[in-house]
Amino acid sequence: MTGVEGFMYPNEVELQWSALIVLYPYITGLVAGAFILASLERVFKVAAVRPTYRLALLTALAFLLVAPLPLQLHLGHPERSFEMYLTPHRSSAMAMFGFVYLWYLMVVLVIEIWLDYRADIVRLSQTRRGLTGWIYRLLTLGSRNVSPESRRIDDRVGWAITVIGIPSAFLLHGYVGFIFGSVKANAWWSTPLMPIVFLFSAMVSGIAAVLLLYMGISWRQKRKVDMLCLDTIARYLFYVFLIDFSLEMLDLVHRIYEADESFRSLDFMVRTRLYTSQVIVQIYLGTVLPILLLAATQVLRLSERLRRGLYAAAGLLTLAGIFAMRWNVVIGGQLFSKSYLGYTSYKLEFATREGLLTTVFLMVLPLAILWGLLKLLPPWPEREAA
Amino acid sequence: MRNHVREAEHLIRLALVFLAGGAAFLLIRQAVVPPGFGVHGHYRAAALEENRLRPAVYAGQAACSDCHEEQVKQRAAGSHRGVACEACHGPLARHAADPSAAAPRPPDPVALCRRCHEADAAKPKNFPQVVAQDHSGGEACNSCHQPHRPKV
Amino acid sequence: MSMTRRGFIVLSAAAASALSGAGGVQEPEARYRMAEHWWAMTIDIDKCIGCGNCVKACAEENQVPEGHFRTWVERYTVEAGDYEHPRVESPQGGKNGFPPAAQSTAKTFFVPKLCNHCEHSPCVQVCPVGATFESPDGVVLVDEKYCIGCRYCVQACPYGCRYIHPEKHTVDKCSLCYHRITKGLTTACCEACPTGARQLADLKNPKDPVHEFLRTHKVQVLKPHMATGSKVFYKDLDGAVR
Structure with a gap:
């Protein structure tokens, strides 16, 4: 078999989880991160990020809707996936994820968005005709009550939902980390830090994604970017990134210092097969460089134009870096033998079910859904009216 | 109090939608879970017999x-x-x-x-x-x- | 555990009709009581000659797809004292034996591997739907009509015993020849082993020689630090084996 070096157990040569499973934690991470950014405004009263509140919620929804697709496409029997809801195995992290996902989608995101948009939905249901009119009327659930009192109730309930939503978002992505971190057979995955590292990297990627989307949409719609909002988001990105980086380095230092039975094998892997994606892309380009760029915006007095440029660059590098991180966890965890005596390799195919085309499609799909959501539920209606 | 209920009517409607969804899920689940599931443990009991009833290739x-x-x-x-x-x-x-x-x-x-x-x-x-x-x-x-x- | 030929014919006919008939699943053989058995295996490293008969027999008995293995044999070569860097080979899982190893000062030996039918199976623990399970008589089995093919169990097995069947798209692994041992036969690998290195064992049968074997020899399981409750016991297992 090509691509094998040293000894692998004969069944190990074939990789089990492909690029699609890389996408899955990446996409759920964007969801959790975007939601936490939205909750900054709602719960922690960071008024500066108000302009991105609705955008962040819609981004979270768009990505969350796509999150199960890579899993579904990867299954040997996708038509049986509903068994996960019928007979969930309580000891399986994967089975419980189905419920965490449903909880988060239905109870947190959908309700919060609905409550926040209800007044707009009622207004639009009365003015729009045709199919969109029907959609809005369906979304009102037949109630057109937008009295100040009802909106006050909505606001209180919405606040409560967000408060529940924060631990739920933590749960959602911490749980994805647990799916990997609880596999004791795999030394690359099995660490109690995994859920926390996943969580903070999720926040980093989600915040960066909303930052970029906000800049991109404003530029496209020729709307002036709220610079205070942008600066605030960037500052939070910087802080969270520092925590994320510290955690990842803690994991690394711990592994190097303990140097257990797996270390030699993992060390060799990071120096060879994973060198580009782990050391170059994830650590240098995807973590250290954006942190330095963001630090520069915090320390130096720079023009608005330059700051915007640096934020965009840092955001793009961050998204690439976090993608590389997911790649290195998922693919890296399967490149070495559980005998620690050899390595296999992974080649991303092009036009197969789990190939590059599908991966790219699944990455673009949430953006398309977001585009639709932005049309249906405009996040900045007051300016639209103006 | 009555006023509160009236002002929260849309929330009650929402709760009903969720309840209907939950009830539909439970009903479907009741109908679709394979019989014998959970008799010996968290699996289809028939899977034991299916594993057992394959013909042997080596006679012994x-x-x-x-x-x-x-x-x-x-x-x-x-x-x-x-x-x-x-x-x-x-x-x-x-x-x-x-x-x-x-x-x-x-x-x-x-x-x-x-x-x-x-x-x-x-x-x-x-x-x-x-x-x-x-x-x-x-x-x-x-x-x-x-x-x-x-x-x- | 002997069985008359007539009994065998009756049984295989029953099995064949159960598989081909439209009646679906029939009652299991009346004489077999799950509660009276607790299956395991013993492997005597000092008897294994690396002929690969077990791998071949397993593939024939269970229609194991090419390139995948329910059981396989590894050949270890350990330079004096350097147990951290053994050289390990398993060409085609050892199915056709091994190219002869030249005499040298290094220690060298064969290690047959198979599913350890763990009592605390990590694979069973992670299966999201209950498509892999431990039977009441201690065998880890797969329900191929229920498996969704998520491969989480493949990741969770510390021993590399699971693979995805390329045609069925469900997980596949050693069933300890459940269809044989429940009819009073031994597993295909044990049947074909010419030296008796592998022995099927029933830990609940007080007359099974396994009790004497475990009492009188120094035995070990693979990767004991994984604490999986492995039920494949190796005699004279070297510390270099992983």
Whole structure:
């Protein structure tokens, strides 16, 4: 078999989880991160990020809707996936994820968005005709009550939902980390830090994604970017990134210092097969460089134009870096033998079910859904009216 | 109080939608979960029987001994006494079920003997092994050795 | 555990009709009581000659797809004292034996591997739907009609015993020849092993020689630090084996 070096157990040569499973934690991470950014405004009263509140919620929804697709496409029997809801195995992290996902989608995101948009939905249901009119009327659930009192109730309930939503978002992505971190057979995955590292990297990627989307949409719609909002988001990105980086380095230092039975094998892997994606892309380009760029915006007095440029660059590098991180966890965890005596390799195919085309499609799909959501539920209606 | 209820009517409608969804889920679940699931544990009980009811391919020594008394007697006297018939002759459950349906083919003696007896440093030291090329110069093993009763 | 030929024919006919008939699943054999058995295996490293008969027999008995293995044999070569860097080979899982190893000063030996039928199976633990399970008689089995093919169990197995069946798209692994051992036969690998290195064992049968074996020899399981409750016991297992 090509691509094998040293000894692998004969069944190990074939990789089990492909690029699609890389996408899955990446996409759920964007969801959790975007939601936490939205909750900054709602719960922690960071008024500066108000302009991105609705955008962040819609981004979270768009990505969350796509999150199960890579899993579904990867299954040997996708038509049986509903068994996960019928007979969930309580000891399986994967089975419980189905419920965490449903909880988060239905109870947190959908309700919060609905409550926040209800007044707009009622207004639009009365003015729009045709199919969109029907959609809005369906979304009102037949109630057109937008009295100040009802909106006050909505606001209180919405606040409560967000408060529940924060631990739920933590749960959602911490749980994805647990799916990997609880596999004791795999030394690359099995660490109690995994859920926390996943969580903070999720926040980093989600915040960066909303930052970029906000800049991109404003530029496209020729709307002036709220610079205070942008600066605030960037500052939070910087802080969270520092925590994320510290955690990842803690994991690394711990592994190097303990140097257990797996270390030699993992060390060799990071120096060879994973060198580009782990050391170059994830650590240098995807973590250290954006942190330095963001630090520069915090320390130096720079023009608005330059700051915007640096934020965009840092955001793009961050998204690439976090993608590389997911790649290195998922693919890296399967490149070495559980005998620690050899390595296999992974080649991303092009036009197969789990190939590059599908991966790219699944990455673009949430953006398309977001585009639709932005049309249906405009996040900045007051300016639209103006 | 009544005023509160009226102002929260849309929330009640929302709650009803969720309740309907939850009820539909429970109903569907009730109907679709396979019967016997959870009888012995978290799995379909029928899976046990399905695993059990596959036909065997190897008949097992007892089936061979039932008919081939002569060979069994020979074998019992030599150092191959612990080797099952099918270890050399291959899987023969079909033959055991209907002797005329599938007759066993005689094995290729050179390849077969070397499979076990070709010298290898990893084999236990007390196991009889030879470098076949030096030992027989390519002659078939069974021209000297009787496979059912090899001399030790 | 002997069985008359007539009994065998009756049984295989019953099995064949159960598989081909439209009646679906039939009652299991009346004589077999799951509660009376607790299956395991013993492997005597000092008896394994690396012939690969077990791998071949397993593939024939269970229609194991090419390139995948329910059981396989590894050949270890350990230079004096250097147990951290053994050289390990398993060409085609050892199915056709091994190219002869030259005599050297290194320690060298064969290690047959198979599913360890763990009592605390990590694979069973992670299966999201209950498509892999431990039977009441201690065998880890797969329900191929229920498996969704998520491969989580493949990741969770520390021993590399699982693979995805390329045609069925469900997980596949050693079933300890459940269809044989529940009919009073031994596993295909044990049947074909010429030296008796592998022995099927029933830990609940007081007359099974396994008790004597475990009492009188130094035995070990693979990767004991994984604490999986492995039920494949190796005699004379070297510390270099992983």
